[in-house]
Amino acid sequence: MALWGGRFETKPDELFKLFNDSLPVDAALALQDIDGSIAWAKAIHRAGVLSADELARLTAALTKLRSEIADHPTLPLKDPDEDIHSWVERRLIEAVGDLGKKLHTGRSRNDQVATDFRLYVRAEIDARFAELKDARRALIDLADRTKTVVTSGYTHLQRAQPILFAHWALAYQEMLERDAARFADARKRVNVCPLGSGALAGTTYQVNREQIAKDLGFDAPTRNSLDATSDRDFVIETLAAASNCAIHLSRLAEDLILFASQEFGVVEMHDSVSSGSSLMPQKKNPDACELIRGKCGRIFGALATMSMTVKGLPLAYNKDLQEDKEPLIDAMRQLSMCLRVLVRVLDTLKVRESRARDTALDGYANATELADYLVAKGIPFREAHDVVGKLVRVAITKQVRLEDLSIDEMRSVDARVDNAVYQSLALEAGLKRREIAGGTGPGAVAAAIAASRQRLASSA
Numbered sequence: 247m248a249l250w251g252g253r254f255e256t257k258p259d260e261l262f263k264l265f266n267d268s269l270p271v272d273a274a275l276a277l278q279d280i281d282g283s284i285a286w287a288k289a290i291h292r293a294g295v296l297s298a299d300e301l302a303r304l305t306a307a308l309t310k311l312r313s314e315i316a317d318h319p320t321l322p323l324k325d326p327d328e329d330i331h332s333w334v335e336r337r338l339i340e341a342v343g344d345l346g347k348k349l350h351t352g353r354s355r356n357d358q359v360a361t362d363f364r365l366y367v368r369a370e371i372d373a374r375f376a377e378l379k380d381a382r383r384a385l386i387d388l389a390d391r392t393k394t395v396v397t398s399g400y401t402h403l404q405r406a407q408p409i410l411f412a413h414w415a416l417a418y419q420e421m422l423e424r425d426a427a428r429f430a431d432a433r434k435r436v437n438v439c440p441l442g443s444g445a446l447a448g449t450t451y452q453v454n455r456e457q458i459a460k461d462l463g464f465d466a467p468t469r470n471s472l473d474a475t476s477d478r479d480f481v482i483e484t485l486a487a488a489s490n491c492a493i494h495l496s497r498l499a500e501d502l503i504l505f506a507s508q509e510f511g512v513v514e515m516h517d518s519v520s521s522g523s524s525l526m527p528q529k530k531n532p533d534a535c536e537l538i539r540g541k542c543g544r545i546f547g548a549l550a551t552m553s554m555t556v557k558g559l560p561l562a563y564n565k566d567l568q569e570d571k572e573p574l575i576d577a578m579r580q581l582s583m584c585l586r587v588l589v590r591v592l593d594t595l596k597v598r599e600s601r602a603r604d605t606a607l608d609g610y611a612n613a614t615e616l617a618d619y620l621v622a623k624g625i626p627f628r629e630a631h632d633v634v635g636k637l638v639r640v641a642i643t644k645q646v647r648l649e650d651l652s653i654d655e656m657r658s659v660d661a662r663v664d665n666a667v668y669q670s671l672a673l674e675a676g677l678k679r680r681e682i683a684g685g686t687g688p689g690a691v692a693a694a695i696a697a698s699r700q701r702l703a704s705s706a
């Protein structure tokens with residue numbers, strides 16, 4: 247059933263109808279459309295438009311339709327209606343007759359769709375909270391399992407200084423914690439209710455907008471009807487939070503892909519989250535992480551799509567805005583999958599302790615410790631840096647580690663070196679010296695694990 251047509255002489259062109267209809271996409275908002283409709287029915291009942299009996303009949307029919315859709319979410323897809331609003335209204339009229347035609351009194355699809363979509367985005371954000379929480383839990387658990395595993399930290403992807411593997415895991419937990427905070431912040435501005443804004447200028451019926459907002463779990467009604475029906479910055483903001491999260495996940499995925507390569511060999515991904523090659527029998531590919539890395543493009547693409555859709559739109563509603571749903575729905579679905587798959591990757595991840603240790607031992611990652619040792623002997627840091635650089639060159643030429651150079655070899659570079667140097671070169675010694683809040687010292691990391699767990703437990 248079309249919601250309009252009275253003023254038209256001809257039926258829509260077939261291709262145009264295909265172009266214009268949004269049901270294949272906005273069918274995903276069926277439950278929200280019904281919830282919004284029930285709240286609207288109550289509102290116009292309170293405003294004197296519907297009798298108590300009419301309200302009861304409408305609400306009963308809408309509730310029945312709701313449970314039908316909850317059981318069969320794809321139900322609307324087989325019908326030729328223009329959008330989910332037309333579909334719900336048609337089904338309502340089929341159920342209660344002419345009374346169904348009263349529901350749209352004082353409402354426009356413009357305030358209706360903005361309300362539906364805010365309800366949808368809010369539910370999606372809440373679902374991401376739960377998934378982010380589980381991903382953070384998995385990272386903290388991984389940190390717990392690897393709090394004694396020493397590995398190399400990198401800058402410029404060159405071995406830099408030894409760190410605990412746990413410290414690496416906790417870095418990503420920090421990122422995901424901020425992502426959750428960004429979603430929470432976006433949610434505040436998502437959670438306002440446009441109903442009562444009408445098509446653009448506000449409804450003519452004296453509905454209680456505070457009460458409608460409350461009925462739908464919104465914090466407040468929107469304040470300007472032109473803005474409420476036509477802005478989608480709540481979508482842009484949510485997609486920005488999603489993109490930031492996807493960017494973090496892509497970095498995490500890339501680290502794991504590198505660590506799992508034969509060249510690093512520091513982690514092994516479980517068979518259950520890896521794929522094989524159709525040609526090369528020996529291959530075990532980190533497809534789960536590659537897809538997590540790859541989805542980032544698509545999720546960020548949704549942010550770009552939405553930003554460009556709203557750019558330059560004249561006030562108020564324009565049909566361009568119908569393009570808001572597909573990117574958001576897809577981006578949130580993909581982000582959800584990424585987070586859930588990541589949890590499986592992390593929970594089954596094997597960290598190869600001795601190989602990790604070798605990466606820390608082999609890359610002259612203790613060179614900074616040696617410089618600090620010289621500084622402690624009163625040598626200015628710049629000079630110490632130069633001496634250690636020379637010692638590293640000697641070690642590279644001899645193809646040995648710094649600690650494998652004899653004391654004579656060291657003293658030939660700088661006579662101030664003595665036997666105590668070897669203690670400073672031990673991996674654990676270097677870590678212990680980083681017992682600073684936020685550092686990779688074992689005590690600092692243990693405290694960080696405990697603090698992260700506590701914040702996780704108290705987060706929404």
Ligand code: ARG
Pocket residue numbers: 268272329355356359563565567568569
């Ligand atoms: N399908 C439309 C959308 O998603 C619903 C609003 C249509 N409003 C209108 N005046 N044509 O934006």
